[in-house]
Amino acid sequence: xxxxxxxxxxxxxxxxxxxxxxxxxxxxxxxxxxxxxxxxxxxxxxxxxxxxxxxxxxxxxxxxxxxxxxxxxxxxxxxxxxxxxxxxxxxxxxxxxxxxxxxxxxxxxxxxxxxxxxxxxxxxxxxxxxxxxxxxxx
Amino acid sequence: xxxxxxxxxxxxxxxxxxxxxxxxxxxxxxxxxxxxxxxxxxxxxxxxxxxxxxxxxxxxxxxxxxxxxxxxxxxxxxxxxxxxxxxxxxxxxxxxxxxxxxxxxxxxxxxxxxxxxxxxxxxxxxxxxxxxxxxxxxxxxxxxxxxxxxxxxxxxxxxxxxxxxxxxxxxxxxxxxxxxxxxxxxxxxxxxxxxxxxxxxxxxxxxxxxxxxxxxxxxxxxxxxxxxxxxxxxxxxxxxxxxxxxxxxxxxxxxxxxxxxxxxxxxxxxxxxxxxxxxxxxxxxxxxxxxxxxxxxxxxxxxxxxxxxxxxxxxxxxxxxxxxxxxxxxxxxxxxxxxxxxxxxxxxxxxxxxxxxxx
Numbered sequence: 001x002x003x004x005x006x007x008x009x010x011x012x013x014x015x016x017x018x019x020x021x022x023x024x025x026x027x028x029x030x031x032x033x034x035x036x037x038x039x040x041x042x043x044x045x046x047x048x049x050x051x052x053x054x055x056x057x058x059x060x061x062x063x064x065x066x067x068x069x070x071x072x073x074x075x076x077x078x079x080x081x082x083x084x085x086x087x088x089x090x091x092x093x094x095x096x097x098x099x100x101x102x103x104x105x106x107x108x109x110x111x112x113x114x115x116x117x118x119x120x121x122x123x124x125x126x127x128x129x130x131x132x133x134x135x136x137x138x
Numbered sequence: 139x140x141x142x143x144x145x146x147x148x149x150x151x152x153x154x155x156x157x158x159x160x161x162x163x164x165x166x167x168x169x170x171x172x173x174x175x176x177x178x179x180x181x182x183x184x185x186x187x188x189x190x191x192x193x194x195x196x197x198x199x200x201x202x203x204x205x206x207x208x209x210x211x212x213x214x215x216x217x218x219x220x221x222x223x224x225x226x227x228x229x230x231x232x233x234x235x236x237x238x239x240x241x242x243x244x245x246x247x248x249x250x251x252x253x254x255x256x257x258x259x260x261x262x263x264x265x266x267x268x269x270x271x272x273x274x275x276x277x278x279x280x281x282x283x284x285x286x287x288x289x290x291x292x293x294x295x296x297x298x299x300x301x302x303x304x305x306x307x308x309x310x311x312x313x314x315x316x317x318x319x320x321x322x323x324x325x326x327x328x329x330x331x332x333x334x335x336x337x338x339x340x341x342x343x344x345x346x347x348x349x350x351x352x353x354x355x356x357x358x359x360x361x362x363x364x365x366x367x368x369x370x371x372x373x374x375x376x377x378x379x380x381x382x383x384x385x386x387x388x389x390x391x392x393x394x395x396x397x398x399x400x401x402x403x404x405x406x407x408x409x410x411x412x413x414x415x416x417x418x419x420x421x422x423x424x425x426x427x428x429x430x431x432x433x434x435x436x437x438x439x440x441x442x443x444x445x446x447x448x449x450x451x452x453x454x455x456x457x458x459x460x461x462x463x464x465x466x467x468x469x470x471x472x473x474x475x476x477x478x479x480x481x482x483x484x485x486x487x488x489x490x491x492x493x494x495x496x497x
Contacts, residue, residue: 012245014457016464018437023464025445027456028245032446034438111442 001068002052007083015047024079032111033079036104038062041095042070046080049089059100070106077110148232148265152240153247157254159234160269164256166231167221167278181206183355183365183413184213185303187296191222192230195285199292205350205366205402205410212365212412213357216307217275220299224281233265233282248454257302259453261288268298268453272306289394293370294353300367301452304355310462313448315351316364316414317341317485319492323349323414325356325364325466326422326475327444333424333477336377337484342406343381344485346492349414350402358465362416371405372397381481417495418471419444420488425476430487435474441467 012027022040024033035043042055056067074080151159172190178200180187191197200222223230236242242260251258259268264286270277277299281287301311315326315338328334338351349366357363378384378398386405393399402410421435421443445463449456473491478484 014460016441016460016468018441018464018467021436021438023438023441025456025460027460028243030450032442034442111446 001071002055002064004052004082005049005084005086006046006052006071006074006080007049008047009078009081013079015043026077026079029078029112031077033077034109034111036102036107038099038102038104038106039070039108041098041102042067042106043074045091045095046074048092049087050091050095054091057096057099059096061099061102062105066105070108073108077108149234150237151234152237153243153250156247156258157251157256160251160256160258161254161271163231163267163269163278163280164271164274164276166229167223167280168219168276170221170223170227170229180204181211182300182367183207184211184215184307184309185218185300186211186215187218187220187299189220189222189296192227193222193224193281193284193287195292196222196279196287196295199295202401203293203295203368203370205369207412209412216303218277218299218303219275220277220279220296222279222281224283224286226283231278231280233267233280235265236260236262244453245456248456252454257298257454259298264288266291270299270302272302275303293372293393293399294368297353298453300355301455305455305458308462309355309357310448310459311353311367311452312356312364312444312463313352313451314354314356314364314444316349316354316416317488317492318347318349318411318414319489321347321411321413321415322417322492322495323347323364324418324420324488324492324495325354325362325416325444325470326420327440327448328422329443329447331424332443333422335371335373336381336481337422337475337477337488339371339373339377339381339383339405340481341485341488342402344482344489345407346485346489347408347411347414348402348406349410356416356462356466358462358469362466362469364414364416365412366410369401369403369410370399371402372399374398416470417492418473419467420473420475422475422477425478427476428479428483430478430484431476432473432487432491433476435472437467437472440470440472 015024022043176190178189189200257270265282267280315334316323326334335351338348342348349364350368351371353368355365355367374397419440421440441464449459
């Protein structure tokens, strides 16, 4: 997995940065995502096209296993996709410093309260008093 | 054949045919006779709407539930013509059904419509449609029959049309409340149950200004400005009693959410201002302390509070909404508002906070 190269999964995965915190929205699923401090640094590097085998610099506060688990989560939620071209982009200049000073392991948080509503099957699952796309309970 | 027809003559549409159907609805409604008895004019910031309603209840809601511009329009005015029609109106378009074999993926549907320059929203249970051509300024609310609209429709009438119109112009309908002092104010964003609506009403009852709760228009030019659109306020029975509204307002039935619904003019001692210059974004939370506190909150958290429900409640325009609300959270200072117990104390705390913003 660390030998692969990655890219943001598509135009429907959009992100914004707020004082170093990153929020990602998958326009299709309606899910929002945020990251720990190490996760933010890694997302920035991955989104910029950095080679994944350079994402574990000396002094990083996470192991190869923890990095791999983080990549697996990004792939599982379809925020990243494997790319086949061999072109590499240099790591963002401040990447190594960010991961060395990070206080948290790489991880992500999923806010999907609304995602189920976006994806509801409105013909069968609508809650009549509230209306589509509010799902029926149970 | 682009649009299928089922046995009862209702067209059947899917993602592949929705644009053709939407275009046919607009053309057919636009050819209906214009009659002064059904015509109403609503003047909102930057938008003058001529409404032709064939539904009495919707016509009443349009007349009652807006806060129209009085005097000079604060924005450059554009025109829109809206038809509110149903299946019993002769020569009306027919409300289509969504194909039961086809998925309804809102983002994909919005993209298919966008390629044709159109917008539409569909409510399954009633085959209820909002269809709009933003570039032409024409729109249709289409129902199976009279009063066959979702129960929330009258509280904020024409909402999808306003959303699409203002989004095209780089502005945005926001699911947020507002409070202000002397024309300067704050935006409050949070999920249901956060205390947002009760805070707006507490402020109004204690001398603060507001340009609305639930849905306001945001413009983000040199300054971030909120404009009033809807006069409707809502409050659950517990909050209604806590705020003393049961003694102030006439008794009425509860709305579809089990909430009291009333108009801002019934609780605001002064006229609603034409706008508020927004100086901060607050994320309210029902607190456990007796006194209200206001402390900085991460911008990402404030953005999520503002964007999640605003984007979710409005059809289409998801990416532009995400960018717009992100920009609001990046430009404004963001705070958490932990609400005290007493409405007057809450209003005083927010009034003092706004006063400090102005200095």
